[in-house]
Amino acid sequence: xxLADALRRLRALSQPCLFLLATCCAGAQSGQLxxxxxxxxxxxxxxxxxxxxxGYRTFGKLNAAGDNAVLMPTWLYGTSADLVSLFGDGSSPxxxxxxxxxxxxAIDAFGNGISSSPSNSPRxxxxxxxxxxxxxxxxxxxxxxxxxxxxxxxxxxxGLSMGGEQTFxxxxxxxxxxxxxxxxxxxxxxxxxxxHVKQIQVETITTDPEYAQGHYATEPALKLANxxxxxxxxxxxFRNRATPRDKFTDFIAQAEAPQSIDANDRLWQxxxxxxxxxVGNRTIAEAARATAAHFLVIVSAEDHLxxxxxxxxxxxxxxxPTYISHGDCAHLIMSCDAAAVSSRVRAFLIAGQ
Amino acid sequence: xxLADALRRLRALSQPCLFLLATCCAGAQSGQLxxxxxxxxxxxxxxxxxxxxxGYRTFGKLNAAGDNAVLMPTWLYGTSADLVSLFGDGSSPxxxxxxxxxxxxAIDAFGNGISSSPSNSPRxxxxxxxxxxxxxxxxxxxxxxxxxxxxxxxxxxxGLSMGGEQTFxxxxxxxxxxxxxxxxxxxxxxxxxxxHVKQIQVETITTDPEYAQGHYATEPALKLANxxxxxxxxxxxFRNRATPRDKFTDFIAQAEAPQSIDANDRLWQxxxxxxxxxVGNRTIAEAARATAAHFLVIVSAEDHLxxxxxxxxxxxxxxxPTYISHGDCAHLIMSCDAAAVSSRVRAFLIAGQ
Numbered sequence: 085x086x087l088a089d090a091l092r093r094l095r096a097l098s099q100p101c102l103f104l105l106a107t108c109c110a111g112a113q114s115g116q117l118x119x120x121x122x123x124x125x126x127x128x129x130x131x132x133x134x135x136x137x138x139g140y141r142t143f144g145k146l147n148a149a150g151d152n153a154v155l156m157p158t159w160l161y162g163t164s165a166d167l168v169s170l171f172g173d174g175s176s177p178x179x180x181x182x183x184x185x186x187x188x189x190a191i192d193a194f195g196n197g198i199s200s201s202p203s204n205s206p207r208x209x210x211x212x213x214x215x216x217x218x219x220x221x222x223x224x225x226x227x228x229x230x231x232x233x234x235x236x237x238x239x240x241x242x243g244l245s246m247g248g249e250q251t252f253x254x255x256x257x258x259x260x261x262x263x264x265x266x267x268x269x270x271x272x273x274x275x276x277x278x279x280h281v282k283q284i285q286v287e288t289i290t291t292d293p294e295y296a297q298g299h300y301a302t303e304p305a306l307k308l309a310n311x312x313x314x315x316x317x318x319x320x321x322f323r324n325r326a327t328p329r330d331k332f333t334d335f336i337a338q339a340e341a342p343q344s345i346d347a348n349d350r351l352w353q354x355x356x357x358x359x360x361x362x363v364g365n366r367t368i369a370e371a372a373r374a375t376a377a378h379f380l381v382i383v384s385a386e387d388h389l390x391x392x393x394x395x396x397x398x399x400x401x402x403x404x405p406t407y408i409s410h411g412d413c414a415h416l417i418m419s420c421d422a423a424a425v426s427s428r429v430r431a432f433l434i435a436g437q
Numbered sequence: 438x439x440l441a442d443a444l445r446r447l448r449a450l451s452q453p454c455l456f457l458l459a460t461c462c463a464g465a466q467s468g469q470l471x472x473x474x475x476x477x478x479x480x481x482x483x484x485x486x487x488x489x490x491x492g493y494r495t496f497g498k499l500n501a502a503g504d505n506a507v508l509m510p511t512w513l514y515g516t517s518a519d520l521v522s523l524f525g526d527g528s529s530p531x532x533x534x535x536x537x538x539x540x541x542x543a544i545d546a547f548g549n550g551i552s553s554s555p556s557n558s559p560r561x562x563x564x565x566x567x568x569x570x571x572x573x574x575x576x577x578x579x580x581x582x583x584x585x586x587x588x589x590x591x592x593x594x595x596g597l598s599m600g601g602e603q604t605f606x607x608x609x610x611x612x613x614x615x616x617x618x619x620x621x622x623x624x625x626x627x628x629x630x631x632x633h634v635k636q637i638q639v640e641t642i643t644t645d646p647e648y649a650q651g652h653y654a655t656e657p658a659l660k661l662a663n664x665x666x667x668x669x670x671x672x673x674x675f676r677n678r679a680t681p682r683d684k685f686t687d688f689i690a691q692a693e694a695p696q697s698i699d700a701n702d703r704l705w706q707x708x709x710x711x712x713x714x715x716v717g718n719r720t721i722a723e724a725a726r727a728t729a730a731h732f733l734v735i736v737s738a739e740d741h742l743x744x745x746x747x748x749x750x751x752x753x754x755x756x757x758p759t760y761i762s763h764g765d766c767a768h769l770i771m772s773c774d775a776a777a778v779s780s781r782v783r784a785f786l787i788a789g790q
Contacts, residue, residue: 278673307644320744331629393674
């Protein structure tokens with residue numbers, strides 16, 4: 085985690101250079117960060133993101149028929165850099181998308197510090213940034229695909245956690261634009277339990293002594309927010325296996341260590357997720373049946389960050405295949421059950437109807 | 438919860454009167470709060486509680502042989518008033534101890550605002566109060582039994598949650614003083630996961646904006662502390678069943694509502710629990726085999742506040758009977774699985790060897 089943070093800081097420092105590269109030069113290298121500058125992005129709230137930009141990375145090649153693109157949106161606090169290891173030739177159990185066959189697109193959600201966010205907006209900085217919903221990110225992603233990458237159809241949308249939430253949104257907003265939907269640890273609508281966790285995550289930031297005093301620029305340490313975030317992503321069994329009692333102090337220091345993501349970016353993303361609801365006044369079954377994509381739903385039985393039941397109900401309504409992981413790393417499914425997940429996803433992307 | 442708080446406040450107001458009653462008059466009524474004034478209580482740390490007092494309530498009668506007393510220590514933040522409903526004639530599934538047969542003693546742990554605590558100590562007030570361990574409460578309880586109530590032997594110690602922790606401590610400190618031990622949702626030693634939860638609970642208090650400024654007297658609201666406390670006592674399934682999404686705002690308001698227990702009292706109790714370890718350098722099996730009481734171990738499979746594994750390991754080492762609840766209210770076992778628990782406890786108190 086410390087190494088990942090160091091890499092993330094390095095990446096943040098190098099962003100201006102990459103931005104210049106992306107805007108000035110054609111033919112970006114595989115996996116390189118690029119930006120789509122969309123001008124204004126209209127939001128569900130009626131407000132607008134000015135200087136709207138969306139980060140993305142591509143892997144492999146769009147085929148002549150233009151039908152092999154697979155989109156992967158980011159998870160909470162995650163960036164497209166965090167998704168790089170999920171694209172590859174299938175030689176690693178981390179590879180969800182076989183880039184020898186598919187044109188992979190990792191795309192940054194609003195508020196993640198790469199795409200337009202409170203931390204990087206020149207004219208709507210920090211708390212002046214408009215509030216977000218998952219729909220807002222998905223609509224902007226659609227514009228990137230159609231206006232910038234000239235992709236008119238996707239083979240699939242694959243997303244983990246908040247990326248899974250965006251996958252459900254994709255299936256409702258653009259039902260004909262893609263064939264296959266693979267939400268992994270995502271939910272069509274947060275349950276009361278999920279909202280409870282998110283409310284706690286929000287309050288660990290808003291009540292942080294430094295944040296509450298408006299010290300955004302100096303990066304509040306947000307120790308408690310980080311400590312809570314670490315609790316709900318795994319299971320008690322995982323924690324007890326991974327952390328011997330005599331290493332508890334070291335563990336706490338690591339769990340509380342500063343993360344590179346800005347405090348307002350976190351808040352804007354958390355509050356966006358709390359709006360996740362593609363069901364509305366319908367039942368989950370009715371909402372599911374109004375979509376067109378074929379689903380593979382993957383959840384973790386012990387997930388205490390995103391309750392798996394709504395996604396399972398969605399799959400049941402469609403008769404869609406599911407995979408329920410029983411790994412004790414729970415929401416960190418790619419840490420302990422990657423091979424089972426990736427083998428199913430790779431097969432589904434090829435054979436899924 | 439709001440009603441319980443109102444009752445607790447009323448009780449707090451009436452404490453001085455009850456104290457006078459208890460100290461001036463013989464023959465307290467069944468279930469009435471009484472106080473044992475122990476003068477000085479020496480602590481494990483080498484420090485001393487001055488003006489040391491321990492609250493307790495008795496139910497039923499000590500028999501002529503003096504062998505029918507059952508002690509029940511309090512849970513975290515709980516008082517002996519909260520235990521009253523667990524004593525009775527067996528007509529309610531809440532009745533763990535049949536008071537037509539047993540002499541029940543509910544006893545207040547240090548730091549709970551009834552027994553000596555940061556909030557009520559006249560000479561060691563607030564942060565001047567010495568830090569505590571579960572051993573400290575158990576040693577004082579032993580003095581109440583032997584010096585005040587003149588009980589020379591207990592039939593059993595029965596405790597829930599932190600009361601279960603004290604039950605394990607009793608079995609190690611005074612192995613011959615009682616026949617039967619019934620820890621319910623307790624642990625002989627906190628796991629890393631348990632410590633992680635407790636560390637979060639501590640920090641939700643210490644980083645509270647009002648608490649951090651030393652506003653103890655005005656009772657910090659501790660909204661976040663209460664919100665976190667509500668998360669880990671049940672399961673996602675329970676929350677989703679009990680709280681429809683459209684009642685989420687009401688739920689948060691209720692979950693964040695002020696509790697009557699003082700902020701420092703909470704902290705002192707939390708930090709005491711973090712010291713819970715009757716195992717030391719031995720294995721759990723070795724520690725268990727060094728005790729003499731017969732155990733009935735009751736845990737909840739979905740417990741995300743106190744990990745059940747160490748208690749189960751303890752029982753396995755002794756070949757002791759166990760009951761593993763699978764109710765979705767998890768740590769709130771007496772809310773959804775009371776009959777299964779109380780029937781087993783009542784039978785064990787009678788027949789246990």
